[in-house]
Amino acid sequence: MGSERQERLNALGARLRALRADAGMTGAVLAGRAGVGQPTVSKVENGRMVPSVDVLDRLSRALELDGTTSGEVRELLDAVERASATALDGSTSPLDEAIRGSRLVRSFQCVVLPSLLQSAEYARHVFASRPNLDAEAVGRAVADRVERQSLLYEPGRESVFVLTEGVLRTWPGTPALMLAQFDRLLAVESLTTVRLGVIPWDRPVPVLPPHGFTLCDAGAVVVEEFRGEHVTSTPDEVRSCEGQFAQLQAAALFDGDARQLLLRVMEEFRQMDNPITP
The missing domain is CATH 1.10.260.40 (lambda repressor-like DNA-binding domains)
Structure with missing residues (x-):
């Protein structure tokens, strides 16, 4: 920290x-x-x-x-x-701390990909958008974030991610960056320790959380706001987020359906990366 x-x-x-x-x-x-x-x-x-x-x-x-x-x-x-x-000096954020000590992580995001799913270049753009950061600080933060993603592969852990399709279409950098990011999503989606769900554009969302949030086991929730992250274990807030997550998870596509959606959006980025000229 x-x-x-x-x-x-x-x-x-x-x-x-x-x-x-x-x-x-x-x-x-x-x-x-x-x-x-x-x-x-x-x-x-x-x-x-x-x-x-x-x-x-x-x-x-x-x-x-x-x-x-x-x-x-x-x-x-x-x-x-x-x-x-x-603080981007390789420090551990409240979200990182909470995830490290949890066996079940459930995360909903509506704008930016969850930190555990970000490729190095995607994460670089996330950190570079912060004000007053030099290249060295951004590099340390990216390396630290990528290192923490090893938690996804640990036996005995379970991670469930629910994204809106808008997350997949809100992109930094170039189409090539996003093609690499989709490769990572497809690789993570195949892990037995991970479930990746996407709520497609043609389905209404059952609830509209004003920000992303991550449930860590059944006792704490990390709320992500523009000012930063904070952890709460207030029973009412945890129960509220658990109820919202259950509804969002029920609306999402998983497994083969989610993979097909990822491949479809990925193909659109591929066409942008290699436009057909008349």
């Missing part, structure tokens, strides 16, 4: 731990009053989880913080998120 981001995450955790001690509460009591799991309180206080705004608000209310102190801890969270959005 990036040193600046970790320092800010540690500062947030330490402040919350001190406020809990001042209130005379144990972690279990605070978790019960806030309506979150006790592991969430422990991970946040020890700098091992970035809480969502909802989780932080629940903890603040349970601690009965005044407006000034609530604003202080919210600013500490904002500082963590700012560091998360710009």
Whole structure:
């Protein structure tokens, strides 16, 4: 994890731990009053989880913080998120951390391919679109992302990805880059540890999440927003995302049908890469 981001995450955790001690509460009591799991309180206080705004608000209310102190801890969270959005020194993102410790990963994306499925060149464009990054930092981030994709091949893990067809048609770089990306998708789709589903254009989506999200086992969800990623284990939010994912998964094409869709879109990129001139 990036040193600046970790320092800010540690500062947030330490402040919350001190406020809990001042209130005379144990972690279990605070978790019960806030309506979150006790592991969430422990991970946040020890700098091992970035809480969502909802989780932080629940903890603040349970601690009965005044407006000034609530604003202080919210600013500490904002500082963590700012560091998360710009840390590209080979650090581990909240999503990477959550995935590493999970046996079942379920991810829905509607704009950008999931990080575990990105080719090196696709990932390079993703990172290069971030402001104020030099080529060396982008290179380190790409190498780190590609290395983490080895998790897809580990026995005992299961990964389920649901994409809209729009993800396949929202592309950076060149058609040649996308042809290589489709080769990777087809290779991953054939793995016994992976299920890859696509919701085609000619099917309505049953729900419209405003952002991508990834469920890690049955206890946490990583929400991906423009400001960065945050992890939450709030039961209501996890259940909501699980319900949405089930509906999206039911609407998607899998196996041979998904492969045929991938091949069809891939052929369109091939024609763009080799246009027929009159």
